[in-house]
Amino acid sequence: MLVEIKNIKKKYGKKQVLAGAFLEANSGECIGVLGLNGSGKTTLLSILAGVQTADEGEFLCDGKDLFKMPQARSRAVGYVPQGTPLIEELTAYDNLFLWYDKNKLKEELKSGVLKMLGIDEFLKVRVSKLSGGMKKRLSIGCAMANHPPVFLLDEPMSALDIACKQNIKEYLNSYKKAGGIIILVTHDIMELELCDRCYIIKNGIAEEFQGDKGELLRRIV
Ligand code: ADP
Numbered sequence: 370m371l372v373e374i375k376n377i378k379k380k381y382g383k384k385q386v387l388a389g390a391f392l393e394a395n396s397g398e399c400i401g402v403l404g405l406n407g408s409g410k411t412t413l414l415s416i417l418a419g420v421q422t423a424d425e426g427e428f429l430c431d432g433k434d435l436f437k438m439p440q441a442r443s444r445a446v447g448y449v450p451q452g453t454p455l456i457e458e459l460t461a462y463d464n465l466f467l468w469y470d471k472n473k474l475k476e477e478l479k480s481g482v483l484k485m486l487g488i489d490e491f492l493k494v495r496v497s498k499l500s501g502g503m504k505k506r507l508s509i510g511c512a513m514a515n516h517p518p519v520f521l522l523d524e525p526m527s528a529l530d531i532a533c534k535q536n537i538k539e540y541l542n543s544y545k546k547a548g549g550i551i552i553l554v555t556h557d558i559m560e561l562e563l564c565d566r567c568y569i570i571k572n573g574i575a576e577e578f579q580g581d582k583g584e585l586l587r588r589i590v
Contacts, residue, residue, distance in 0.1 A: 372392075387570075390573065400553065400567065401564035411450075430519065450523050462474075486536065518550060521552050524556060
């Protein structure tokens with residue numbers, strides 16, 4: 370699969386946040402999206418996820434514009450925003466049950482993505498009682514219900530402990546190995562290790578960064 374994000378423009382009032390952003394990703398690739406606070410990273414991701422619309426631009430998956438095909442987009446794209454989009458009053462299991470059918474849920478808990486993320490360990494716990502890392506793993510588990518080929522993640526490891534970061538990193542590496550495409554908004558060194566290429570958003574434009582990742586972090590963080 371080839372993802373081509375073309376000429377994305379977005380204004381809030383008079384403020385031009387995205388001024389024609391172009392990015393590209395191939396199967397098995399993780400691309401990092403970096404930039405200073407307020408540069409438009411979350412705006413870009415939420416536009417791709419369909420949470421808000423672009424003023425202009427295309428989101429092509431193998432040549433098909435997903436902006437014009439909302440149902441195809443919901444099958445093709447998984448999204449984990451910065452906050453956790455979970456229902457706090459329900460257990461982990463009941464949150465998953467909103468996304469998975471019963472048999473699929475059983476299978477994924479036994480040997481699939483949910484097992485890999487360690488979600489089987491806290492299934493019966495109410496979300497309001499879970500740690501930040503557990504919530505993040507559960508959010509990823511929910512977003513992966515239909516095995517979407519494209520995964521949008523907004524700082525998935527921020528404020529998590531090392532063991533939890535490692536677990537998420539291992540899962541995302543296996544997702545990449547299976548041909549998945551990750552678009553990752555990041556500030557974090559462990560997240561950056563997952564990235565095959567990085568773009569920096571500046572003045573509303575996404576520029577591919579060609580240098581060393583250490584230098585990249587010094588420039589951005
Ligand atoms: P980043 O993720 O890079 O920190 P954002 O995409 O969150 O940046 O925000 C980019 C700019 O757009 C910021 O100046 C922010 O204040 C503004 N912005 C974001 N969302 C909205 C909104 N819904 N309405 C008005 N301005 C917004």
